[in-house]
Each structure stands twice: as structure tokens, then as C-alpha cells.
Amino acid sequence: MADTSSTETVTNSLSADMGDIKIDCRNVNVYYGDKQAIFDVTMTIPDKAVSALIGPSGCGKSTFLRCMNRMNDTIDIARVDGQIFMEGADINDPSIDPVLLRSRVGMVFQKPNPFPKSIYDNIAYGARIHGLAADSSELDEIVETSLRRAGLWDEVKDRLSSPGTGLSGGQQQRLCIARAIAVSPEVILMDEPCSALDPIATSRIEELIDELRERFCIVIVNQSMQQAARVSQRTAFFHLGNLIELGDTETIFTNPADKRTQDYITGRFG
């Protein structure tokens, strides 16, 4: 496809039920060696709302998600240019410590990946290394609050010393979400958090996402468009590394402006 940047349909205006702009991405390009994966993406992400990134495989949505907590730093050949401001500060500035950044910007992955430790230690780990608890009772409180917010407390409160890996897939994913929120992040990035889960476990995670959005800025990458439609307030459609269309979720799924968005969400190309 030729230059598509001139035909983007990007609606950056935020509706009343969302918070202020949390992340402001300007002219972001990502390269893997000689290959460019993201082309000049400019978009804002609101606080206290769920923003969904959708698009066909290889469209760059996960790559773009990973820019927001500098996960691409861990890939030697990856290079990011452009600016990503979080509350006014450029997260790619050399003065920003990526480890501290990742405590502010948590991440949940496609496959639940609990540490091979107890349920308790899975949650307590981050709080310990960031020095968030003064004593063991404070740590207990962080563990309980995080598990409650992740909707897992009642299911695991009697077996906190059992290994996290012994939980079911859906429970493991909620454990990972509890682990992500235990360090009191501001942003939670989710990379297809339900793709390995059954429909019931998926519904639980979706309900959880809906509750979490009152406190956090959430950005989620979805293979399932129906899920993006259900959980998000804003949707961005990516294609071949370009941001094609950004707008409120209802508009994107009922009356998208761009033909490529229309073709993708109605199942006309993959």
C-alpha cells in the first residue's frame, strides 16, 4: 500500500466518561534492524479508560504497545524514535530509568506467566523490590488488596503458600493482573490477555478490566474484535504498521470512516 498517513482518520477528542490524556505519542517510528514496523504513529491515550489496539497479525499493535513501557529496549535490533510523553515527561529520555518506568506501566501477557513461587510471593515480589511495604503486615495488606481487586482473593485466600503455577489458566491470568497492580502502577498494558482462556475465564477478566478502568489507564491488544468492542471505550485500528483509524469504540464498530477498518472488522481481509 502506498503512503497511507495522509488518509488517517484519527479522532483524538475524549468523551466525558474518560480521564485526561495519560500518554501522548507523537510521530513514533519503530525499526527492527532495516525493517520499519511502525510508521509515524501519533495518538493520545486517556486515563481511566480502556483503549484497544486492533488489527491483523503483524500490523504492529503489539510492537506499539511495547513502546509504552520500553519493552522494545530488550530487543537489540529494535530502535524507537519519536516521542512518548507520560504526564508531560518523555519516557525515552535517558534520565528515565526503565525499571522504574515499568513499575508505573505494568504489563500482562498473552500466556499467564506466574513466577514459580507461592501465590503470596508472586504478588509480594514487586512490592518488596520496590520497597513499597515497611513491614510484613503492610505486605500482607498489599497482597490481599491486589488479590481482591483482581477478583481472586476468595478463591485463593486459604492456600496463599501453594505454588501460583498450580492454579487454573484463568486464575493464573488474574494472579498476573494482581501482580501487575500490586506495585500501584498508573498504566496497565495487556497483550491479548484472554487468548489462552476459555469463555468463562475470559468473561471474568473482562469484568475485571471494566472494574480496573476506574483507577487505571488500560491499553489492550486484542485479536478478538468482539472483545475489543466489549471492553474498550476507544479503539485504534492498525494496518501494516500505520495507525489507520482512532475513535470511540462505538463509532469504530458501527460506522468506521476508513474502508480498511470496515473491511477488517467485517471480516473481509485478514
Added chain:
Amino acid sequence: MEQHIVSAFTDELEQLSADLLGMGGLAEAMIRDACRAVVTRDTALAQTVIDRDAELDAQETECEREVIRLLALRQPLAADLRQVIGAIKLANAIERVGDLAKNIAKRSFAITQEDNRAALHGVERMGQAVSRQLRIALDAYARGDAATAMSVVEQDDDIDSHYNALLRSMLVYMIEDPEQLDARSNFLFIVKNLERIGDHCSNIAKVVYFIATGEPVLSKAERRAIDAAQSKEITS
């Protein structure tokens, strides 16, 4: 529009659209034949219109069933979603047109003694006008043509003025010859039914416009308000 990756989905949407056009064609013929039965006092033809209404009802039920199936199994989105939701509204409107045509056919039995050429001529012309509106709206649906759909909405005023003129002349006849009141009151209902068919055609066209564009058809007052706001913006 391009094919879906799942070709059965494309086939099902095309089938739904073909079914609706079939329903529309049936309703259009019912309007034409009901008016012809009135004008020619053909009771046999009137009876066929009454019989065809049951077929139209059955087709509406089938269309609803297909829409529910598509929603449950295909989860249509965007233009597909509008087409599927629009289909259920169109099927309902076409079924109502059929009911009104059936009512005209039934009333034709009661006016066989009537010998009012001007009134018969008026019914014939108004019948042709509304069945033409329906045909144009259905053509617009088949082609996804928003501009043609809009023209049907705009022409509804013509049907209404046709109706008002006919109503006035009927009232004059009724006052002139009170003994024929019974038969002539049936004429009033016939033209009222045609006027309501015209309203349904306008509603059908509005749905066609929505399916094609994703935007509702604005009322005249709403359009005037927008135009006024825009011209204010330009001048300021």
C-alpha cells in the same frame, strides 16, 4: 463490497437481501392489484390480494428468524450490522404495507355499488404513486443508493398533498349525496390506507439511507438548524 473471508457469510447476507426484495415485490404487486380491484370492481382479484397477505406474513417471520441466526452465529459489525438490523425493520415495514393493501382489497367489496369516476380515478393515481415510491425505495436498497433513498423521503410530501386533495373532493361528494355515505366512507379509508403506505415507503427509504451511510435521515427542522449553524460559522 468485497467478499467476506468466510464466503458463507456473504451468501447469507445476499440471501437476506434477496428475500427482502422478494417481500417488497410481493407488497408492491398487492398495492397495485388492490387498487385495480377497487377501480375495476374485480372481487376475484381483491380476494387474491387478501390471500397473498398470509404469504407476506410468513416471509416476514422467516426474515426475522434469519436475522436472529445471523446475529447469533456471525456477530456482524459495521455495515454488515446495519444491513442485518435494517433488514428486520424493512421486513416489518413491508409487512405493514401488505396489511394496508389487504385492507384496501377488503373495502373494495363494499364499494361495488359506487359509481364515482373521479374518486376511482383518484385512487388509481394515488395507488400508482405509492407503489412507484415503494419500487424506487427497493431499487435504492438493492443498490445501496443513499441519494435515491433520500429522494423517496423528500417525495412523501407529494403523496400527502395528493391525499389531502382527494380527501377534500370526497368530502364534497359525501355532503352532496348523504345516502351514499356508507360506501363513500370506505373510499376515505382506502385513500387513508394509501397515505399510510406512503409513510411506510418513506420509512423504508430512511432505513435504506441509514444502511448505506450509517447516519440517520434528519428531519427538515434538524437540517434547517444545522444549515443555520453552518452559515453562522461562515459569516462570523
